[in-house]
Amino acid sequence: MPPVSRLITRGCLLLPLLLSAGPAMAGGTGFYPNGQIQWEYLSQDGQVREAKWYDEQGRLNARSIFRDGHQVMSEGYRSDGSLEWQARELGEGRQEITRFAPGRRTELRYEVAAGQADGPSMLFYPGGQPRQSVTFRNGIPHGPARTYYENGQIESEYAYRDGQLDGPYRLFSPEGQLTAEHAFARGQLP
Numbered sequence: 001m002p003p004v005s006r007l008i009t010r011g012c013l014l015l016p017l018l019l020s021a022g023p024a025m026a027g028g029t030g031f032y033p034n035g036q037i038q039w040e041y042l043s044q045d046g047q048v049r050e051a052k053w054y055d056e057q058g059r060l061n062a063r064s065i066f067r068d069g070h071q072v073m074s075e076g077y078r079s080d081g082s083l084e085w086q087a088r089e090l091g092e093g094r095q096e097i098t099r100f101a102p103g104r105r106t107e108l109r110y111e112v113a114a115g116q117a118d119g120p121s122m123l124f125y126p127g128g129q130p131r132q133s134v135t136f137r138n139g140i141p142h143g144p145a146r147t148y149y150e151n152g153q154i155e156s157e158y159a160y161r162d163g164q165l166d167g168p169y170r171l172f173s174p175e176g177q178l179t180a181e182h183a184f185a186r187g188q189l190p
Contacts, residue, residue: 028041078102142161142163
């Protein structure tokens with residue numbers, strides 16, 4: 001999560017300065033002391049359409065796409081040029097963050113509101129199958145959760161309430177048979 005915050009913050013600090021200069025100045029380029037491009041804002045019809053940030057060697061670090069003056073997507077890249085993360089605007093201050101393993105395989109997907117995990121999250125196996133799903137509220141696990149075997153069968157299902165296990169906790173075999181069941185109450189086994 002830190003690379004997303006760091007790069008989104010970098011863009012959020014530079015973009016308002018450029019936009020406040022008015023539509024005629026909505027595009028622009030900044031440079032490192034070594035002459036490499038540090039950032040560039042590409043505009044069309046007086047509005048920023050895309051923003052890009054580079055490292056001192058000229059490699060793309062991140063980019064953001066804008067529609068009608070609003071950021072709709074951002075991406076961050078590894079030093080080898082591969083996609084590391086993507087943040088899509090969902091509206092009403094919410095984003096969906098996807099983190100990629102090398103080779104563009106989805107590793108993790110979660111929703112964010114007010115800078116905290118909020119809503120469904122999903123961790124994936126290397127083959128792309130779901131590994132774990134957890135629901136968050138204000139950065140704290142709250143709601144249904146599951147773990148999965150690599151064959152896709154549910155391994156366990158449980159729920160959180162304000163960050164603590166609460167309610168039935170069921171364990172299943174790789175064939176889908178219930179093997180154990182426990183009941184938690186605010187993080188404790190009675």
